[in-house]
Amino acid sequence: MNKIATFGLAAALLIGQAAHAATNFVTNGSFEAGHTVVGANWHVFNTVGAWETIDGAGIEIQGSGVVTTAQDGNFYVELDSDTTNGGLPGESTNTTMGQWLTLGQGSYQLSFWYRPRTSVLGDNGILASINGFDVSANTAASKGTAWEQYLLDFTIGTGGDYLLSFEALGNANEYGGFIDNVIVSAIPEPETWLLVMLGFGLAGTTFRRRNRMAVKLA
Template structure:
C-alpha cells in the first residue's frame, strides 16, 4: 500500500493545527507611513481614523520638533493641538470592525512628556474596556491584554478635558486567538489521521 497520500494528509493536519493554534494578526499600525511627525493634526490612515466628533490627534516623532522619544519613528499624541477643553480630549477608531471572539492586543504607550498632569487613555473593543493612567515622564512601555469580546471596532480614547498634551501611542497590534474548540477539533482530526496510518500498516503486515 502506498503510504505517501496518508503521510501527506498527516503532515497537512499537523500544519493546519499549528496554524490554527497560533494567533492571527488582524490589525497593525505603527503610524510611520504618514511621514515625519511635527505636531501635525492627524487625519488618519488605512487602519485608524480620528473619531468625529470629538477629536483632535497629532502625529509627532521622527523628523519633527516634538520627537520626545527618539528611535520610535512617528507616533500619535492622543490629545491634539487643535482641541482645547474637549472631553474626551481625543479618540481614534479602527476602520475595520472585528467579530466576537478572543483577541490579544499589544501596543506602546507613554506619558505626555510635557510636564502636564497624569493623563488617562481608555481602550475599548466591544464590551471589553480598560484604562491606563500615566505620568508625564513615563516612557514607552509595552502593554498587552488578552480578552474575549462581543466584537466591534478598536478604540483608543484620551480622557479629557483636553490640554493639548496627551499620552503617546505607537505599535498597535491586534491578533485573533483561536477558540479552544477549534484546537480540539484539529487535534481530533490529527488523531484520526494517525489511526488511519496505523490501521493501514496493520493490514499490510497481515497481507
C-alpha cells in the same frame, strides 16, 4: 485517507490556524501611513488612514525623535494633541480617535503599546474601548516613562462593524499618552484546536494500522 494525506490535513489545519491567529483586524495600527509627517516632525490630522477623530483637536502624529522613539516603525500617536499645526482651534486637546473593525462572532484580543509622555499622574491617561470592553492606561509613579504593552480580551456575540476607540483622559495640557502598534487578533476557538488534535490522532491511527499490515505481509 492515507498517512501522508491525514498528516497533511493536520498540518494544514495547524498552519491555517496560525495564519488566522496572526491576522490583524486593525488597519494602519502602527501609524506608519495615512499622514504626511517625515522624519522627526509632528502634525495633527483629522484622519490618519482608517483612524478618525471622534472628539477633540485631532490625531497628533509624531516621528521618532520628537519626544521618544516609536515602539514599532518610525511613527506613533499622542492623543493629547495640539490645536495648532493641523489641530482644530477651540477644541479640547484631549482627543478621541477610532476606527471601525468588521468582526465575526468570536473571541478577540486587543494589544497596543503605551508610553506616558510625562511622569505626572493625570497627564497621560488613555482609555481603549471596543463593544463595551475597555482597558485604561496611565502613569504610575513606579512605572517611569517606558513603552509598555496593554492587552484586552473581548468577545463579539453577533458579527458586524465595531468601533475601536482610544480616548485621552485627565489634564488637557498637550502632554499625553503615546500609542503605537495596535493589533486586534482572533483568539483560537477550543473546537478548532480539538479538530487539529483529532487530525494528529487520525494520523497516528493510520500509521499504526499500516505498521500492523506491514508486519502481516512480512
